Amino acid sequence: MTSIADDHQTDSVLAARADARAQAERTSEYMPYRPASSSPVVPKGVDRDALVWAETVAPGGYTHKVIARGTRLRLDDPTGTACAHVVVFNALETNERLNVADTIKIPWQAYLGAGHPLLSGDGRALATITSDTSGHHDTFCGTSTDESTTAKYGSAAPEGPSPSGRSRFLLAAAKHGLTGRDLPPSVSFFQGVRVEPDGALTFLGSAGAGAHVELVAELPLVVLIVNVPHPLDPADDYLVGPLVVHAWPGEPTLPGDPQFTATPEVNRAYLNSIDYAEARAL
Amino acid sequence: MSTSTSTTPTSTGTATGTTTHTVAGRALVTTVPVGAHYVDGTTLDPNGPLASGPVVLDQTVAPLAPWSARLLAGQTLTIVDVGGNQSADFLVYNAHDTDERYSAPDTLAWQGNAYLREGSVLRSNLGRPLMTVTGNEIDRQDTIGGACSKESNTLRYGFHTEHQHGCRENFLAEAARHGLGARDLVSNINWFMNVPVEPDGALGIVDGMSAPGKRVAIRAEMDVLVIVSNCPQMNNPCNDFNCTPLRMLVTDPLRETGPDNA
Numbered sequence: 267m268t269s270i271a272d273d274h275q276t277d278s279v280l281a282a283r284a285d286a287r288a289q290a291e292r293t294s295e296y297m298p299y300r301p302a303s304s305s306p307v308v309p310k311g312v313d314r315d316a317l318v319w320a321e322t323v324a325p326g327g328y329t330h331k332v333i334a335r336g337t338r339l340r341l342d343d344p345t346g347t348a349c350a351h352v353v354v355f356n357a358l359e360t361n362e363r364l365n366v367a368d369t370i371k372i373p374w375q376a377y378l379g380a381g382h383p384l385l386s387g388d389g390r391a392l393a394t395i396t397s398d399t400s401g402h403h404d405t406f407c408g409t410s411t412d413e414s415t416t417a418k419y420g421s422a423a424p425e426g427p428s429p430s431g432r433s434r435f436l437l438a439a440a441k442h443g444l445t446g447r448d449l450p451p452s453v454s455f456f457q458g459v460r461v462e463p464d465g466a467l468t469f470l471g472s473a474g475a476g477a478h479v480e481l482v483a484e485l486p487l488v489v490l491i492v493n494v495p496h497p498l499d500p501a502d503d504y505l506v507g508p509l510v511v512h513a514w515p516g517e518p519t520l521p522g523d524p525q526f527t528a529t530p531e532v533n534r535a536y537l538n539s540i541d542y543a544e545a546r547a548l
Numbered sequence: 549m550s551t552s553t554s555t556t557p558t559s560t561g562t563a564t565g566t567t568t569h570t571v572a573g574r575a576l577v578t579t580v581p582v583g584a585h586y587v588d589g590t591t592l593d594p595n596g597p598l599a600s601g602p603v604v605l606d607q608t609v610a611p612l613a614p615w616s617a618r619l620l621a622g623q624t625l626t627i628v629d630v631g632g633n634q635s636a637d638f639l640v641y642n643a644h645d646t647d648e649r650y651s652a653p654d655t656l657a658w659q660g661n662a663y664l665r666e667g668s669v670l671r672s673n674l675g676r677p678l679m680t681v682t683g684n685e686i687d688r689q690d691t692i693g694g695a696c697s698k699e700s701n702t703l704r705y706g707f708h709t710e711h712q713h714g715c716r717e718n719f720l721a722e723a724a725r726h727g728l729g730a731r732d733l734v735s736n737i738n739w740f741m742n743v744p745v746e747p748d749g750a751l752g753i754v755d756g757m758s759a760p761g762k763r764v765a766i767r768a769e770m771d772v773l774v775i776v777s778n779c780p781q782m783n784n785p786c787n788d789f790n791c792t793p794l795r796m797l798v799t800d801p802l803r804e805t806g807p808d809n810a
Contacts, residue, residue: 269587270782270789279744279752286704286784294708295565296581324711326580347579420572424721425612425713425780427569427578433721440720440730503577505566 296324296508309340309478309512319513325506326429328492330438331513332357335548337483338516339393341491343400343456346475347507349496350455351409351431354384354392357486358546360444362386366451370405372531376461378403378453381525383532384481390542391484391535394519400477402458402470407497408451409435414497419504428504434492442488455479457496469498484518484539486548518543583713583780585611586792592630593761594795598683599624601801609636611791612780614718616726618643619768623800624682626765627739627776631792633756635741635779637695637715639734640670640678643771646728648672652691652735662745663688664737670766673734678772683765686740686758693743693753695719695736696781705783718777726773738779739764741786753786 305320409431419428458470697716
């Protein structure tokens with residue numbers, strides 16, 4: 267029997283240390299790039315040195331970060347098979363979080379696209395979609411659970427080939443001291459759903475390889491992102507592609523920006539967010 | 549997922565590689581970069597309990613997987629290192645008040661020794677006995693090395709390991725099933741892992757001292773909740789670079805009824 271152990275000299279502390287240190291220059295298809303300026307891909311028009319987050323999220327993986335007010339967050343689906351399930355929280359008071367119902371009800375629009383806010387349940391915009399080349403998103407189905415994932419794929423084991431979206435959200439949330447009760451319904455990007463006249467939910471799939479979505483943080487946010495198949499994905503196999511994440515500093519939506527007064531409802535949401543931010547001297 | 553899950557690369561060179569796994573009796577193709585299981589030809593010895601009394605629970609923890617169980621006071625958990633040198637990362641809580649949980653410093657200070665052996669009392673953060681090591685078939689057991697995590701892997705091995713599954717992920721996933729979270733994770737025990745402290749203070753995970761079928765037996769001194777991660781680490785020798793199953797046996801000298809299996 268040949269073993270990977272044969273390739274490692276680890277019979278003393280110093281040998282084990284040398285063996286561990288020798289691995290450091292390796293790369294992976296899926297990894298965070300640190301510093302973020304070392305990202306192998308930089309979004310067009312963005313200063314590499316300005317990046318504050320650069321990462322490729324593995325299929326079935328997740329990522330999370332606290333980002334400042336005004337931060338631009340870009341998600342890329344290089345293969346046309348990613349599905350970015352997203353929940354955002356007010357980082358200062360995490361009981362304020364994405365409210366999907368308000369996010370579609372207040373703007374009078376169920377299908378996410380550029381200019382659409384991600385609203386909290388407290389009447390504020392947490393984020394705004396600033397650009398979108400996909401148009402295939404979903405606000406109805408949330409993410410997968412261990413129950414649905416086991417029924418579909420046969421397993422939802424966290425270490426296995428088909429982890430569930432909720433279990434990944436739970437791990438991401440735990441890294442910020444949050445638990446299951448903190449997880450509201452999520453939205454998903456890059457895999458669309460449409461509602462038929464009779465109410466049937468039709469899976470639209472993706473817009474193809476190379477789509478991206480960009481958001482701006484209207485308040486400091488805890489961002490949780492999970493990359494698992496959409497709950498309505500018709501494939502029998504667990505085929506989700508890598509998800510690329512970048513972020514860099516910017517400004518929230520402020521007076522003077524056409525988006526600020528795009529609709530009366532969103533205008534009041536921005537006024538509420540600014541009111542909150544100014545009181546906290548953000 | 550069945551314990552017979554196997555991983556076989558089926559394609560390479562594509563933007564996103566896939567592997568095929570046997571899950572619930574069917575082949576599942578996935579793009580998830582699942583960690584490696586043991587290689588064919590690995591010696592596996594499931595052995596049996598290292599304590600007297602009827603067996604009331606007998607479960608196999610698949611490579612890479614989490615596990616938990618509640619034990620009643622007086623019951624003994626035998627952990628079998630089925631494939632040899634497979635770290636069983638281990639936490640234990642008072643089943644009725646999980647604010648009381650395993651404390652490595654209390655355990656070590658009370659016994660005046662850095663390693664766990666037969667007779668070691670696993671103490672809580674209140675200094676009380678949670679469990680006692682009643683049987684041990686390797687020279688020493690570790691409670692200094694802590695658990696691996698996807699985050700700490702980036703410090704030890706590089707950022708390319710960040711996506712890999714780790715014990716802290718297993719602990720969090722299993723803890724969540726019991727209403728516990730990140731605040732409830734503390735320095736743990738690593739059964740079958742070897743972490744020497746050398747005369748100059750050098751400390752690290754080195755080749756293990758265990759072998760297929762070696763066991764440890766731990767008796768519950770109160771009703772306890774045990775959470776285990778069958779360590780998925782493949783960057784250091786804590787699993788001999790060959791992740792194998794663990795067998796968990798609970799024996800009960802007093803009762804015929806089983807524990808509240810988690």
